Amino acid sequence: MDRIDLIRQEINQVLDAIPSPEVSRVASLHIYGVSQLCTLLASRRGLPVELAVIAGLLHDIYRYTAMTGKEHAHKGAGMAKKIMEDLGCFTPEEIEAVAGAIYYHSDKETRHLPLDEVLKDADVLQRVLYDPSYIMSGKEKRRMQRINEELGLRL
Ligand SMILES: [Fe+2]
Numbered sequence: 001m002d003r004i005d006l007i008r009q010e011i012n013q014v015l016d017a018i019p020s021p022e023v024s025r026v027a028s029l030h031i032y033g034v035s036q037l038c039t040l041l042a043s044r045r046g047l048p049v050e051l052a053v054i055a056g057l058l059h060d061i062y063r064y065t066a067m068t069g070k071e072h073a074h075k076g077a078g079m080a081k082k083i084m085e086d087l088g089c090f091t092p093e094e095i096e097a098v099a100g101a102i103y104y105h106s107d108k109e110t111r112h113l114p115l116d117e118v119l120k121d122a123d124v125l126q127r128v129l130y131d132p133s134y135i136m137s138g139k140e141k142r143r144m145q146r147i148n149e150e151l152g153l154r155l
Contacts (some may be wrong), residue, residue: 003089004053012101014064030126031057036121037129044150047114051094052138055101055119058083077103091093109139121147128155 009033022107035056042052057137061083062076064067069093081099084090090098104112124140125147132155136144148155 003087004050004057006087006089007054007057007083008120009044011061014061015123018064018067031060031064033126033130034059034119034122037119037125041118041121042115045118046119051097052115052118054084055098056122057117058098059074059105059123073106074103108135108143120146125155
């Protein structure tokens with residue numbers, strides 16, 4: 001089993017445990033949508049695709065475990081770190097890169113490391129692709145504008 005599959009097993013357990021089928025379905029679409037967009041953006045930007053996918057899969061793990069968005073990025077970073085350490089197949093640098101991206105992913109206004117930015121962009125883009133009439137916040141709009149320019153979209 002490859003490393004992405006190991007992480008999928010972890011997040012699938014969380015998604016399957018969500019009591020509401022409707023919430024579970026939307027959560028799954030979001031998680032898998034973000035992870036696929038992480039592949040697209042990381043590949044386009046010459047960044048490590050596997051780590052980007054893993055960050056996408058784990059980025060909302062606290063949100064869907066605790067069912068709250070409050071501090072989910074910071075708490076989720078800790079959860080992701082523990083999962084990756086326990087699996088024993090990631091280097092400390094890889095764990096830091098993924099945990100860092102998750103830690104900062106709610107801060108859509110600031111620019112962080114390139115992998116962090118892939119996750120933030122994927123997070124915003126998934127919402128807009130899921131529902132093009134989604135009302136974006138000001139910071140999401142500014143980010144989406146840059147994504148549109150980069151990918152030649154008009155969303
Ligand atoms: Fe998200």
